Amino acid sequence: MAPDTVSPKSDSNDLTLRWSGRVSLTRRILAVNIFALLLLAGGFFYLDSYRARILDNRTQQAMQEAKLIAEALGVVPPDQRAQLIRQLARDTGTRLRLYSPSGALLADSRLLGERNFRLRDPDKDGAGQRIARFLDAGIDTVVGAKRPPLYREKASGHRWTDVRTALTGYPSATVWRAPDRTPVITAAAKITGGQAAIMTTVNARDITQTVRVERFRLSVVLLGVTLVSVFLSLFLARTIVRPLRRLARAAVRVRLGRAREVVVPRLPERKDEIGLLARALSDMSLALRARIDATEAFAADVTHELKNPLASLRSAVDGLGSVHDPALQERLLSIVRDDIHRLDRLISDISDASRIDAQLSRAKFEIVDAAAMLRGILMQREERGIERGVRLRFDQEEGGSLLVSGEGARLERVFENLIDNAVSFSPDDGLVSIAALARDDKLELRFEDEGPGVPEEAREAIFRRFHSVRPSNEGFGRHSGLGLAIARTIVEAHGGSIHVESREDRLSGARFLVHLPLIRRP
Incomplete structure (x- = not known):
């Protein structure tokens, strides 16, 4: 999610209670009401x-x-x-x-x-x-x-x-x-x-x-008021303290690492501040649970992805000790080099994917001209040369610059990942089209290729980590399966969305759509 505005590190000074903070809330409520009775x-x-x-x-x-x-x-x-x-x-x-x-x-x-x-x-x-x-x-x-x-x-x-x-x-x-x-x-x-x-x-x-x-007469009035006050105090304490204790117990269980077992009460019938607190804690526990599940799934996926190149590397290294044919040795060394490059690329992508949430939460967003950034990326690509004769085309809607709020380096990573993905799936001498348009208060970016497209049942799965469906002509292990997952994480952290669909012109290929909040200059 997008970073919040800068806030004070702590507001504990505004909420600090000196001696009364050591007394339970129920007793404090009773004490306040009894004090009023003592005045009577x-x-x-x-x-x-x-x-x-x-x-x-x-x-x-x-x-x-x-x-x-x-x-x-x-x-x-x-x-x-x-x-x-x-x-x-x-x-x-x-x-x-x-x-x-x-x-x-x-x-x-x-x-x-x-x-x-x-x-x-x-x-x-x-x-x-x-x-x-x-x-x-x-x-x-x-x-x-x-x-x-x-x-x-x-x-x-x-x-x-x-x-x-x-x-x-x-x-x-x-x-x-x-x-x-x-x-x-x-x-x-x-x-x-x-x-x-x-x-x-x-x-x-x-x-x-x-x-x-x-x-x-005064005693009767005082006794009646005392009974009513004590009853109302206990009722007030019950309606405040009891749900707070339930929420505190649930929070303690979450802290002890039992998040999956904890059901934080949402108190939907309460529309007051305690109800808001209960729902906020419930949402927080669900988000924490989802984060824990995602972390565990990510760790399992990392283990699985690392085992494949490690197994290949171990097999090649073991074979080098028993093979004396120079040609076969060269083949095994080539496999070792490829596996090492694959591990290096995989570890780099895993490191980026694991840190990206924390880095984005601390990032300071600036105004970025998305159209100018895309033109710069495409210019660098053309200067380096594009494999298999794939061509790049950029179309921008007339009307000046297209400004968004975000971190330039991360948005550049998104655009490069989508361009890499489109180029890798494009046929030889194919055309990759990128378009930037303003739609009300949104910036719409289109990345279209002429490849085989994405089946409808796989259009959500391709954004999951380590899910990779590669072209048949691409060498094994050249991609980690994290590019689109990283792109979605960055886009959503900027308050936008990303998805894939079929091309409107009914030609073969896929269209990736990115929507980002647009900044209008006065």
Whole structure:
């Protein structure tokens, strides 16, 4: 095939993976998708900030509520405060306690009959609540949430920070942690016009419930997305990794020299890049298999062709030792010389045939005037003289030069082989006609002789290596049977074609047609 344009020696720098290249493709696909899920899991950090904002709002609300209750207690006589505390505790749902400046308990809504503040015993909760608390603790640890102090009852008002602060004239509030991890909010304010302080206490379980509900919803979404993502990742890995592994195993078997046993999957149902890769590898393995078969067949043919002159040479050399007749010795020496020339010519042709593919793949094509080249070859032939009086004629279509892209030396070899072939099959004083014509975007070259022609059943076989059908008047061993095979290889490497047919004028002889891509000058 024709050489490709010059390309960089390696593009590995564009495809190099550093650390990730050591990880399987399946794991990388899973890692990328799981990383996206971890970003979604960051919603748990948002829930922590959401809970903190709710607690801040409830704390401010508790302080405002304590201040309002303190103002209400300040306008009623001291003997009516107990009744008002009970009423306000029922309306607000909080536990109210009134402390004197010395810290003594003056009134307590619980002792007044309003038992609206109760802490749950976590040991008596069901499995669901225990799991919820475990998740609370785990998420708080992960997000680094600040842990409030444990709520415990205190005998004196002075042991409550909020009460001590309120007695100085500043309202205060504190968030505590109940045994079941729910928040407890206490707030205290000084009674207007007096020295006592009122403290409110509420177990804000609704905050915990709200956060848990949101966390449950987020967990369900995260779990669903995780399952879908893992399923899609495994599906994607299966559709990518599995065929790649099959192709890799087939490539390894080809590398190990088992090309004939390997069937590289073509994946015709896939129209993506992996399908293109599979078909490219399949075509490559078929081409490699054909190349191996051709190489083995060529080696077998070379062995066969070399054995004939070697056997003749051995027989002549053995005979020289036992023959004393000078005339017979001269005949044997003539046979030896012919066999040596035949071996030399055969080895040269074999060397050219074996290297021609590799040389053409590295060749740099140039613009060649095929008509001028043919005229030069014919002129040299006529100057050297042509055997048996065979005449050469060249006809060129009017219109200037006929340009093709190729390697001049190789194209010259093709033309010389075809001219040699036509001359050898031509009768004495025969005519060999060469014509060059432009056909659309193709250059057509015709080589016609007046010989016996080529039978239709042999028109493809003559282009095979070592296939040689020679004229009856030609000496044995003058041709190796590689000329037409070499010509076809060179023509096809230039993007052209070559074949043989009968002459249109119905005269005896053969016509070899060569088609090459034509270059049109602007």
